[in-house]
Amino acid sequence: MKIDRLKITNYRNLGNVEIVPNPGLNIIFGPNGSGKTNFCEAIHYVSTGDNIKGSRQSELINWDSDYALVRMGLISDDEVVVYLKEGKGKEVKINSKSGKQSEVKSLVPTHTFVPEDLYISKGPPRRRRSLLNRHLSQLNEDYGHLLSDYNAELKKKNTLLKQDEINEDFLEVLSERLIELGAQITVERINYLGELNQCLPDIYGQFVRTEQELNLSYPDDGLINCSKKEIVEMLSDKLERNRAKELNRETSVVGPHRDKFEFLLDGKNLRTFGSQGELRTAVIATYLAYLELYEEKFNELPILVLDDILSELDRSRGEAFLENLPEEPQVFMTTATRSPSFRKLSGEFTVLKIEKGRLEKQ
Ligand SMILES: Nc1ncnc2c1ncn2[C@@H]1O[C@H](COP(=O)(O)OP(=O)(O)OP(=O)(O)O)[C@@H](O)[C@H]1O
Ligand SMILES: [Mg+2]
Known part of the structure; x- marks a missing residue:
């Protein structure tokens, strides 16, 4: 499955984000505190119902608002909406009808990598x-x-x-x-x-x-x-x-x-x-090996949400990672540095810049 429209309103510091993601690789880069993890979390939250930072549901709503909304259009023409209202439970809608979290999970499966995984x-x-x-x-x-x-x-x-x-x-x-x-x-x-x-x-x-x-x-x-x-x-x-x-x-x-x-x-x-870089490379290699086995078994891969996965890898290892990413799935990958290796990437990809919770295509 792939996301072809994404609208995020008042989710944490993301006031109003509206993008048409690339069906392949999306690189989101921006400084510390700009909202990269929040962006990853919004996608992960819609898919799984869990948030990355382990916060209470009410903490996901922007401090200056009393509701948050994530609207996801899928290439299958399905639409998933998750709506949070201060003091109320979460509402999940699939194609405008009330839906269950488990249904969303099978409709939009994701696999998320958080920096702690390193x-x-x-x-x-x-x-x-x-x-x-x-x-x-x-x-x-x-x-x-x-x-x-x-x-x-x-x-x-x-x-x-x-x-x-x-x-x-x-x-x-x-x-x-x-x-x-x-x-x-x-x-x-x-x-x-x-x-x-x-x-x-x-x-x-x-x-x-x-x-x-x-x-x-x-x-x-x-x-x-x-x-x-x-x-x-x-x-x-x-x-x-x-x-x-x-x-x-x-x-x-x-x-x-x-x-x-x-x-x-x-x-x-x-x-x-092992050195820091070696230890992290081992984790990333294990992650890629797992994806290989997953694809072998299910013949497809979930959407990959990779928060800051390249941090502390040197340039050649960062490039090796990008070269070895499976081509098929849609990927959302954040980074705090705009790595020069982006230029060397083959295939289609989109770079989005994030600053103070605002996202724009480069
Ligand atoms: N409910 C909320 N409302 C408004 N802002 C929030 C809310 N929850 C968190 N924030 C803010 O969102 C900002 C961005 O956080 P985020 O973790 O997404 O940054 P980041 O870009 O991943 O940074 P880093 O590169 O350091 O990991 C933080 O400064 C945080 O204070
Ligand atoms: Mg972060």
């Missing part, structure tokens, strides 16, 4: 776990359900472990259920990493022109070739060994919620020795 390769393992969960849930709806079932059971077990008197039978039931669901999650993760690592080294190589091989690695390599039955056994053994620890710490310490994924460059952990 930190995924660094810091705690939870970031890389959540990246994998996000990718897998988008590629496979069943994985999303599996994950929420697992998390619901995990919550029950953690509550139980905190009680003074623990019902051992109930603990056993919950642990078994977690092992079963956990093994299914592990199998899905192993399969996905296998596919991802098929294309990741090549994509990374296009950025860095290196022989070094990038991989996203599962913590326990012994798991890679295991069947689900073997994983169930491994998790059971591990739980047995950690039973006292769980009771002592009053929390579950065994299972895929503790998986630690790391980026390895020629087998070395990038988190501990």
Whole structure:
């Protein structure tokens, strides 16, 4: 799907934006604080119902107004309108009729990259776990359900472990259920990493022109070739060994919620020795690899909303990114610097300048 008309009124600092976007690449450039993230958020918000900055709904309305409106015309001739009124709920309209957020999500799917995503390769393992969960849930709806079932059971077990008197039978039931669901999650993760690592080294190589091989690695390599039955056994053994620890710490310490994924460059952990640029390039290469797998599976790509994805990449890596962007989907990409590489871009693209919430074509 592509957007062919976009009107944003009073959404955050975007007072009155009206554009006819390029069906391919749209580059929005402007200084800090001009409204680039707000612009990305407006598109993301219409599509998903979530906002990027985690604000309350009322905070999305411009401070000097009591309503906000985003109107999106699509190449399919459908029209989506999202209307926010101070003190009232959100109204969603599809072709002038009241619509559901889930309907909009399937009509205008988007995939958004926020600057915080660039930190995924660094810091705690939870970031890389959540990246994998996000990718897998988008590629496979069943994985999303599996994950929420697992998390619901995990919550029950953690509550139980905190009680003074623990019902051992109930603990056993919950642990078994977690092992079963956990093994299914592990199998899905192993399969996905296998596919991802098929294309990741090549994509990374296009950025860095290196022989070094990038991989996203599962913590326990012994798991890679295991069947689900073997994983169930491994998790059971591990739980047995950690039973006292769980009771002592009053929390579950065994299972895929503790998986630690790391980026390895020629087998070395990038988190501990990689430069800022290398760490970010690894994330971007992973993102492109994910898009490749997504396209393979669904034969199309969602609209890509890329907020400040080029920040802190040097010129040649920025260019490599632009060269490697998939051609088919519509892309909205913001940047605070007008990179000289725009001139070298092949194919059609539109540059829009944003200043103080006003957007104009260059
Ligand atoms: N509800 C609102 N009404 C009016 N202005 C708002 C509202 N919410 C946020 N803003 C303002 O919008 C401005 C632009 O924010 P935005 O995050 O889009 O900037 P940006 O162009 O992405 O900047 P950077 O390059 O630093 O990331 C901010 O200065 C912020 O104060
Ligand atoms: Mg921003």
